[in-house]
Amino acid sequence: MKLDNRYLLETAEGIDIMLTPAGLGARTMAFVIDMLIRTAIYIVAAIILSFTGQFGLGILFIVYFFLEWLYPVVFEIYNGATPGKKTYGLIVVYDNGLPVTLPGSMLRNLFRTIDILPFGYLAGMVCMLFSVKFQRIGDYVAGTMVVYKEPPAELNQLNVEDAPVQNISMTLEEQKAIVAFAERGKQLSLERKIELAEQLEDIIGCKGEEAVNTLNSIASRLVGKS
Amino acid sequence: MHIDQLAISTQPRNSWKAFDLGCRMAFRWWKPLYGFMLLVTLPFFIALNFISTEYGMFLLWLLKPWFERGLLYIYSREVFGQRVTISETLKAWPSQIKPLWLASITWLRLSPSRAFNVPVAQLEGLTGERRASRLRVLHQTNDNNTGWWTVICAHWEFFIILGLVAMINMLLPETVELNLFDEFGTLMTDYALWYNTLWYIAMVAVAPLYVGGSFAAYLNRRILLEGWDIELNFKKMKQAASDKKQGVVALLVLCFLGFTTPDTKALSLQEEQSADVIEENDTPSEEEEETPARHTEINEALQDVFNSPPFSEKETYKDWRWTGWKWEFEEDKDKEKPDMSGWLAFFAMLAKFSEVILWVVFTLLLGAILWLSREHISRLLNYRLPKRDKVDLPSFSRSYKKSTLPRNIPDELEKLLQESAYRQALSLLLVSSLIQLHQKYALPLKESMTESECLACITEEADSESSQFMGQLIDTWVKLAWAHQWPASEQMQHLVELWQGLFGKVARGESI
Numbered sequence: 001m002k003l004d005n006r007y008l009l010e011t012a013e014g015i016d017i018m019l020t021p022a023g024l025g026a027r028t029m030a031f032v033i034d035m036l037i038r039t040a041i042y043i044v045a046a047i048i049l050s051f052t053g054q055f056g057l058g059i060l061f062i063v064y065f066f067l068e069w070l071y072p073v074v075f076e077i078y079n080g081a082t083p084g085k086k087t088y089g090l091i092v093v094y095d096n097g098l099p100v101t102l103p104g105s106m107l108r109n110l111f112r113t114i115d116i117l118p119f120g121y122l123a124g125m126v127c128m129l130f131s132v133k134f135q136r137i138g139d140y141v142a143g144t145m146v147v148y149k150e151p152p153a154e155l156n157q158l159n160v161e162d163a164p165v166q167n168i169s170m171t172l173e174e175q176k177a178i179v180a181f182a183e184r185g186k187q188l189s190l191e192r193k194i195e196l197a198e199q200l201e202d203i204i205g206c207k208g209e210e211a212v213n214t215l216n217s218i219a220s221r222l223v224g225k226s
Numbered sequence: 227m228h229i230d231q232l233a234i235s236t237q238p239r240n241s242w243k244a245f246d247l248g249c250r251m252a253f254r255w256w257k258p259l260y261g262f263m264l265l266v267t268l269p270f271f272i273a274l275n276f277i278s279t280e281y282g283m284f285l286l287w288l289l290k291p292w293f294e295r296g297l298l299y300i301y302s303r304e305v306f307g308q309r310v311t312i313s314e315t316l317k318a319w320p321s322q323i324k325p326l327w328l329a330s331i332t333w334l335r336l337s338p339s340r341a342f343n344v345p346v347a348q349l350e351g352l353t354g355e356r357r358a359s360r361l362r363v364l365h366q367t368n369d370n371n372t373g374w375w376t377v378i379c380a381h382w383e384f385f386i387i388l389g390l391v392a393m394i395n396m397l398l399p400e401t402v403e404l405n406l407f408d409e410f411g412t413l414m415t416d417y418a419l420w421y422n423t424l425w426y427i428a429m430v431a432v433a434p435l436y437v438g439g440s441f442a443a444y445l446n447r448r449i450l451l452e453g454w455d456i457e458l459n460f461k462k463m464k465q466a467a468s469d470k471k472q473g474v475v476a477l478l479v480l481c482f483l484g485f486t487t488p489d490t491k492a493l494s495l496q497e498e499q500s501a502d503v504i505e506e507n508d509t510p511s512e513e514e515e516e517t518p519a520r521h522t523e524i525n526e527a528l529q530d531v532f533n534s535p536p537f538s539e540k541e542t543y544k545d546w547r548w549t550g551w552k553w554e555f556e557e558d559k560d561k562e563k564p565d566m567s568g569w570l571a572f573f574a575m576l577a578k579f580s581e582v583i584l585w586v587v588f589t590l591l592l593g594a595i596l597w598l599s600r601e602h603i604s605r606l607l608n609y610r611l612p613k614r615d616k617v618d619l620p621s622f623s624r625s626y627k628k629s630t631l632p633r634n635i636p637d638e639l640e641k642l643l644q645e646s647a648y649r650q651a652l653s654l655l656l657v658s659s660l661i662q663l664h665q666k667y668a669l670p671l672k673e674s675m676t677e678s679e680c681l682a683c684i685t686e687e688a689d690s691e692s693s694q695f696m697g698q699l700i701d702t703w704v705k706l707a708w709a710h711q712w713p714a715s716e717q718m719q720h721l722v723e724l725w726q727g728l729f730g731k732v733a734r735g736e737s738i
Binding site for chain 2: 005021025120125181196200202
């Protein structure tokens with residue numbers, strides 16, 4: 001079993017879904033952004049309410065309360081993620097992959113009071129690192145997890161010159177590998193591309209740049225671009 | 227470097243996912259990593275603190291890249307599936323530090339991506355311009371967050387120290403008058419050794435995570451730049467293709483051997499296998515020869531397959547749902563009829579009897595419900611029930627109901643006038659004229675109407691003559707009923723005459 005940061009989820013219909021739980025780095029950054037947003041709102045509210053004296057102070061405390069407790073809940077329910085999480089492409093889901101709802105979001109955010117112990121979310125951090133799904137204590141309790149929201153796959157434009165049609169029977173994995181080869185061609189150096197393409201010399205029966213072109217044309221046929 | 231021995235999955239990631247993978251790596255190989263880290267740093271920690279509790283830790287901090295070289299060595303071996311022990315690492319450690327040994331603790335010490343850059347020098351062995359250009363390529367991406375990873379790890383190191391301080395603070399008994407946070411603010415002296423220990427713990431805890439994350443990011447860049455995942459898949463394809471070829475060749479060879487040399491002992495194994503092959507080859511021809519028997523066999527086998535799970539799934543529903551019309555009940559014919567005699571016969575009869583009664587009650591109830599809701603039903607069916615001439619008389623004129631109206635109203639009126647029973651006379655006039663007006667003009671009369679509302683309704687619907695009369699009549703009625711003003715006999719006479727002019731022709735001798 002190869003070491004992976006993804007998490008295999010099998011649905012009741014027998015479909016395997018790979019979820020990528022988000023770990024320390026992205027979530028720390030997301031938290032900092034959320035904290036900055038909250039602080040900004042709090043400061044603005046404090047400036048505005050400072051003109052109303054004692055009454056304003058009371059309102060300010062209420063604002064602080066709601067910011068602290070409901071800011072993440074509201075965003076997670078309606079958006080799936082707070083602005084900070086959204087920046088890093090994260091989304092909160094239940095650990096069965098379903099979108100988070102009010103009870104789950106409420107619970108995981110109420111349990112921040114435990115995660116924050118003894119200082120600066122240390123308990124949450126330790127718990128997260130030891131968890132397969134990078135769950136902090138609140139996530140464990142609410143049965144939620146934070147995952148990377150996979151952007152929809154984009155089909156890159158494959159510019160290929162015509163190459164002889166090759167009829168090779170391939171499994172899905174093999175097809176994906178060839179398409180990946182063509183799509184990531186820009187990032188690979190020409191030497192490397194030739195080296196990779198020549199791995200398949202026995203199958204496609206050509207060498208050098210011709211092999212690269214052949215693979216590209218196969219890929220473009222596979223994605224339906226020619 | 228053998229990519230096919232990689233212990234991590236090679237799909238391309240973004241840098242954040244790579245850091246996560248690094249944390250996973252740190253936890254997978256924690257034994258050599260943390261063992262090495264502790265073993266190497268502990269002597270330094272003790273010695274440096276012995277020299278100076280104030281500045282010793284900064285020296286240790288400065289030397290950290292050297293310790294991390296050992297961690298990277300472990301990672302680089304483990305990632306390619308090679309188990310490393312701590313003693314091996316210790317032996318290899320000096321040679322790992324050698325490249326850029328001075329630079330790494332001086333001007334490269336503060337580089338935000340130092341752990342990401344180290345593999346280029348340490349593992350690839352590049353120096354000078356080649357190293358610089360290599361680094362440029364590795365950093366040439368929008369997704370270059372290695373600096374952030376350093377910042378994050380530094381902060382977590384700090385938070386671990388604070389967390390440990392806070393935890394000790396919490397666990398101190400209340401009688402101990404000590405707040406470590408306050409002491410921490412004044413930057414030590416008495417507790418310096420304690421803080422140094424906490425710092426050391428945090429440093430040891432975070433270093434493998436930091437190196438692991440950075441190394442994973444480095445590997446990820448190389449996966450992206452060199453297409454490791456593609457290479458792996460291509461190698462698999464190549465392998466599968468050659469396997470297929472070899473398989474065909476082997477089959478041919480086995481068949482050949484099976485047919486030619488069955489008597490050599492050395493080939494007994496191949497013989498058996500080839501026999502299998504021959505049998506496999508033979509089956510289709512047999513199939514063609516005896517078709518009908520085979521067909522039924524195949525059909526049975528097919529039925530079995532269709533009756534087994536993926537084709538016939540049995541599901542259990544626990545809620546009520548429509549399953550179609552099924553009136554026929556399978557009666558158990560084998561079951562004997564129970565003995566019905568004596569008391570049981572009586573109860574059986576009672577049961578039959580009550581069954582009839584129950585059905586009757588049920589039918590009656592159904593009928594009653596239908597009858598009671600006939601108006602709703604007619605509204606539903608958009609069918610107007612035949613209007614019956616029942617009038618919803620306003621409640622103020624209640625003394626005479628229609629059923630109790632006398633047959634001959636004019637005679638009755640005369641009689642009432644003679645008796646001076648004006649209330650009754652007026653009531654009779656009101657009721658009879660309202661009924662007549664209703665029949666003529668279909669007045670929208672309601673039980674809740676007051677006298678004036680009733681009058682307004684009449685003036686709107688009926689002709690002026692009768693509404694004038696009704697005005698007078700109701701006026702007299704109101705005065706009598708509410709103000710107890712007894713009307714004069716001429717007035718009553720006049721009203722009766724008017725009434726007779728208007729409704730008398732109809733009313734005389736007829737039942738209304």
